[in-house]
Amino acid sequence: MTLVELAKQLRPIIEQAVSTALDDATALQSVPLFPAWAEGCSVQAGKRYRYKNTLYRVLQPHTTQVGWEPDQAPALFAAVTLPTEGSKEHPIPAVRGMEYIYGLYYLENDTVYLCKRAGEAEGGKVILQYLPSELLGQYFELAE
Structure with a gap:
């Protein structure tokens, strides 16, 4: 063989x-x-x-x-992603279909986004098929 x-x-x-x-x-x-x-x-x-x-x-x-x-x-x-800090200085790389955590920062194409949604508490989770740039103003905001 x-x-x-x-x-x-x-x-x-x-x-x-x-x-x-x-x-x-x-x-x-x-x-x-x-x-x-x-x-x-x-x-x-x-x-x-x-x-x-x-x-x-x-x-x-x-x-x-x-x-x-x-x-x-x-x-x-x-x-499947590795847990990382999720801070503004160490954002989590964003991919389609990942679990996002409210209050953490995500990186897409050199741009940092904060996962934030009105009425959702920090630490809550949501799985999204979209990237942060596609949900700006809904699930994400640009990091300041």
Whole structure:
């Protein structure tokens, strides 16, 4: 058996093993090891899949379909991110489908945004399929 054949044989086993076993920090260093999101697959809550070079966690079991891609379905997927300070000086990199925390700062294309919404307490969370620049005045304001 060649190395390429062995790698093809082991790939599904590796994908299954890493999909829930690794902590988020290690998983984010190993995104190519995770199975790619694909249409028509039955997915379970807690499993992680890669989509457009971003790692996403399944929030509720479902069968994948067009229109429910991880960056378009915040009720079904959340981007896996590392907890960082979230201060103005150390903002969290923003990606589609991530869980945002009210009162923390996020970075998108060299611009810093504060996650803030009238009537929402600091520390509250929301999963959004949009980037801060797309929700300016609704969920975000420019950091001063």
